[in-house]
Amino acid sequence: MFDELKEECGVFGISLKKDYSELAKDLYLGLFALQHRGQESCGIAYYKDNSIGVVKSLGLVSGDFFEILPRNIESSSGIGHVRYSTCGGAGIVNAQPLSFKCNKGEIAIAHNGNIPNYEYMRDELIKKGSIFQTTSDSEILIHFMAKIQDKNFEDSLMEALSNLEGAYSMLMLHDDTVIAFRDPTGFRPLSYGEIENGIIFSSETNALDLLGAKNIKDVNPGEIIFCKKGSIRSKKFSNPKKLNQCVFELIYFARPDSTVFGESVYEARLKMGAKLATLRKCNPDIVISVPDSGNTAALGFSRASGIPFEFGLMRNHYMGRTFIKPEQKKRNESVRIKLNPVKSAINGKSLAVVDDSLVRGTTSRKIVAMLKESGAKEVHLFLSSPEIKFACYFGIDTPTDKELISSRATPEEIAKEIGADSVTFLTVNDLKECLSEPEKYCYSCFNGNYPMTIKSRCSDCVC
Ligand code: SF4
Structure with a gap:
């Protein structure tokens, strides 16, 4: 993602x-x-x-x-x-x-x-x-x-x-x-x-x-x-x-070679992927990741399920971020510029596609379409985060609640909307099982229980 x-x-x-x-x-x-x-x-x-x-x-x-x-x-x-x-x-x-x-x-x-x-x-x-x-x-x-x-x-x-x-x-x-x-x-x-x-x-x-x-x-x-x-x-x-360590540091933000909050990011993501594998109701032929953020969880998924991991999407790392404009149309174009399917790996296959999270759903829709155009028989999307339903006020730039796809749609509705055959999220309890000290984390963007009263949000000051 x-x-x-x-x-x-x-x-x-x-x-x-x-x-x-x-x-x-x-x-x-x-x-x-x-x-x-x-x-x-x-x-x-x-x-x-x-x-x-x-x-x-x-x-x-x-x-x-x-x-x-x-x-x-x-x-x-x-x-x-x-x-x-x-x-x-x-x-x-x-x-x-x-x-x-x-x-x-x-x-x-x-x-x-x-x-x-x-x-x-x-x-x-x-x-x-x-x-x-x-x-x-x-x-x-x-x-x-x-x-x-x-x-x-x-x-x-x-x-x-x-x-x-x-x-x-x-x-x-x-x-x-x-x-x-x-x-x-x-x-x-x-x-x-x-x-x-x-x-x-x-x-x-x-x-x-x-x-x-x-x-x-x-x-x-x-x-x-x-x-x-x-x-x-x-x-x-x-x-x-009471601690409120941001669980998204482990899901997405931190690099897998870092240890944050005393947890190895790499090991935590492997566990999230393995947990996702236990939730599957489909029989994919291969596991692929949305690089780079889905890589480690996809590996965990593959190891736990025994389904082979393939590099189904290649990412171009060399595009400056300043090129990406925030408007919707441009954001969709940027997906095309950044990711390209490996047709020989995915053609005719049913895919388990592992990504870290789903926010607006616009990027995922584009990825699913690219994979299907490249010959994927089925695309089952697995997210190593729970459904994000609420905005973050603690240092992560999320859209407003209304723009978050999970705040208005069920996983089944999301699958239909983005063209996937199924969409599976970890639940908050699943996620907690992947952490060594789950009680020390913030889950506000999943459950809306903020640890402080939010009187105002500065739209210009995420630092
Ligand atoms: S609301 Fe979500 S993104 Fe923000 S600090 Fe809490 S866990 Fe992290």
Whole structure:
């Protein structure tokens, strides 16, 4: 599944024992490994000569950003960000890290998550005289901090965080200190590990692997880590709350070579595929995946069922995302450009097609049509997520409830609508059986039980 449910953002940070001329290059590598989490803009902030320097660019990490990356800056500390935003908020002004000069000093922030009631809080602050630099929800934290009188930077941050409700795994740069914190319910992942000359932080462990990190741990929900010159000091800004880790990190967003929330993404997806195989009421000849997000679950399906796995769809990885326009017509065209059926593998066969999720259904309709045009006898679609019926307010760009196909149609109706012979979803209980600690996850987009009251949703601020 692609071009339906959008990735969110990724953050990466480095704190070294000594200044290092390759700091920007290492930040670049970290962001490169997190590119799947956001392709619309990227940037780094670093501490140098008692000030914070920021370099940002629209597009991919390997695009214009590479050209403007500062070479040979001697610095010990920096943070980086890759971003996906909804339409209207994708300009360079909202690209992160965001940097501010306020009564608490110079601060840069890189945020993965979403503050659901941001618009409401922003309006309240504007009424009281605050002036916002961006339309990003991430900025609200700086305003909360700046409003706190007679407290230093650290105490202001701790107090502001204790009042901030939402999804945030955030990195902050203040002087030469990198600060990492995760909201008390732990919606988004954030890990860190030791390298030879310091500490690195990342949304996903695959980026830590790239830089050779050892002793990898999660920043705990409600924990704040201050890291200066590669040395860690940890505090709690909130008591433990019921966890709401985003289960979609395991279903779709995170890379299979990452471990998030203590779970191997690869192993979790194999289990989801195996579980799907037990739900089948058809007898497909082969299992194929919708690449890349359906690959691991399809392998799990094939292993559990004994039905051979084939590469039935090939994906072109080399098309820039900026080419894809959001309008419906263009989205359909982009499926054709990205995926092509392998006719010799599927001709005359009944297919079990494994994908991660179904959002609007437009992409799946196109894929089913392509497979049938290429000679598939039957197309049975299997989704490793439960039916998505409700919008997400915690860092994933979902359409409104009304646009979600599962909010208005049963699996049988969906099959008819997209031209498939059958459509099978995992149930929430099936999904829970694939997780080692299911009680620690958020399932709001399946059941509509949100863990907080949603007063407003900012359409421009998925970070
Ligand atoms: S609502 Fe869905 S997508 Fe959003 S955080 Fe919860 S599980 Fe993840």
